Amino acid sequence: MNKEFISALDQIEKEKNIPKSLLLDAVSRALISAYKGKNKANDEELRVEIDEKTGVIDVLRIKTVVEEITDPENEVSLEEMREYDDSYEVGDQAEFPYPVEEFSRIAAQTAKQVVVQAIRDAERSMIFEEYKDRQGELITGTIQRAGSGPVYVTLGRTEGIMPLNEQIRGEKYTQNARMKFYILEVRNVPKGPQIFLSRTHPNLVRKLFELEVPEIRENIVSIESLAREAGSRTKMGVLSTDESVDPVGACVGNRGNRVQAVVEELGYEKIDIIPWVPDNDEANINSALAPAGVEKIVFDSEENKATAIVPDYQLSLAIGKEGQNVRLAARLCGVKIDIKSHTQYYGDGEAFENEAFGVELDEEGFYKTDSIEDTRETAESDGQSEQ
Numbered sequence: 001m002n003k004e005f006i007s008a009l010d011q012i013e014k015e016k017n018i019p020k021s022l023l024l025d026a027v028s029r030a031l032i033s034a035y036k037g038k039n040k041a042n043d044e045e046l047r048v049e050i051d052e053k054t055g056v057i058d059v060l061r062i063k064t065v066v067e068e069i070t071d072p073e074n075e076v077s078l079e080e081m082r083e084y085d086d087s088y089e090v091g092d093q094a095e096f097p098y099p100v101e102e103f104s105r106i107a108a109q110t111a112k113q114v115v116v117q118a119i120r121d122a123e124r125s126m127i128f129e130e131y132k133d134r135q136g137e138l139i140t141g142t143i144q145r146a147g148s149g150p151v152y153v154t155l156g157r158t159e160g161i162m163p164l165n166e167q168i169r170g171e172k173y174t175q176n177a178r179m180k181f182y183i184l185e186v187r188n189v190p191k192g193p194q195i196f197l198s199r200t201h202p203n204l205v206r207k208l209f210e211l212e213v214p215e216i217r218e219n220i221v222s223i224e225s226l227a228r229e230a231g232s233r234t235k236m237g238v239l240s241t242d243e244s245v246d247p248v249g250a251c252v253g254n255r256g257n258r259v260q261a262v263v264e265e266l267g268y269e270k271i272d273i274i275p276w277v278p279d280n281d282e283a284n285i286n287s288a289l290a291p292a293g294v295e296k297i298v299f300d301s302e303e304n305k306a307t308a309i310v311p312d313y314q315l316s317l318a319i320g321k322e323g324q325n326v327r328l329a330a331r332l333c334g335v336k337i338d339i340k341s342h343t344q345y346y347g348d349g350e351a352f353e354n355e356a357f358g359v360e361l362d363e364e365g366f367y368k369t370d371s372i373e374d375t376r377e378t379a380e381s382d383g384q385s386e387q
Helices: 003-016 020-038 078-082 101-131 202-212 247-252 254-265 281-288 312-319 321-333 342-346 369-381
Strands: 045-050 057-066 075-077 093-097 138-145 151-155 158-162 178-189 192-198 221-229 233-240 270-275 296-300 305-310 336-341
Touching: 003 020, 003 101, 020 045, 020 101, 057 078, 075 078, 101 178, 101 192, 138 158, 138 202, 158 178, 178 202, 202 221, 202 233, 202 254, 221 247, 221 321, 233 247, 233 281, 233 321, 247 254, 247 270, 254 270, 270 281, 281 296, 281 305, 281 321, 305 312, 305 342, 312 321, 312 336, 312 342, 321 336, 336 342
Parallel strands: 057 075, 158 192, 233 270, 305 336
Antiparallel strands: 045 057, 057 093, 138 151, 138 178, 151 158, 178 192, 221 233, 296 305
8 A cells, every 4th residue: 555545545535425434444344355365274353454644554463352362363361461551351352563564465456456346336325325315306317228128317427217117108218318207216236226217107297397386396386186197198186375376377387388398398298287176076077077068976975986967069078089088087086987978867868878888987987998989989970079
């Protein structure tokens, strides 16, 4: 060890922001391990100290103070130690200088490899500490590699991974493009921290609005509910704690500049913002089914289900393309929603069940997309309008 080595550590500390003491500690432990590896018969307990300024090595042999010595390599008598210091007691640890010639030869072979590995380990640890509490946050990154599988994203000193199922269908990820991502999960694995990103998570929309709308950051406006089909459409219910602040207007912004910024970031995904009324499912369902108008809502509290009656000519509008409008409305309000036209509900009853129009509900009460095409064809043949 010498001053040139210490100078190199100083430079690493400055460039990598890794404490020099951490690197020296790693070198000390590695020197002991390397020495014992070459001298397998030697089971002495050693401690290495490296001067942070000069690089001088001090090697100390550690022995246990005992009444009667049975292991000369690792024990020293109490009588002997009290000749130097009468405060020693049985069981104390005593340290003795150790010849460093052998260590100097080992150090030259070991130091570089140990420092390189220590730097890697320290960087991984620092990155994990930096990101472990950022799960659920918004982050900006640069696309590094993209193909038919995961997308790799540069995030400053580290790299994030966006799995295929977290990518927006049809969205293009070109190299060096900058995008915003939702931090889905941070894992610490042997190869280093893995940061998983998402572009499809509903909270990406929430975080983007928090970024664009000061009233949300200041807790004047809150996003009470959000339902999203990534890349296509989002419905969002907002509430204001200040009567003088219009929550929808705050999110839309002057001439739509705030919502437009979010829409552009999401590749022009449609966003419906509705005023949220606490503990009022009827009002929220009415707003959520927009642009269709609702004549009446009938609730079945036992099944957590609502039947929304709409004008005949707005049936397909309420259901939406491939059932999307009613599906998102149901998720937004947390209620299963069944759509019926005025004639279906008030007409000859049984003859106008949804099944007659080819519309079926899945187990969650959402419309199955493969049955909507038949509904649309029937609606068009009846002269009804479609969204």
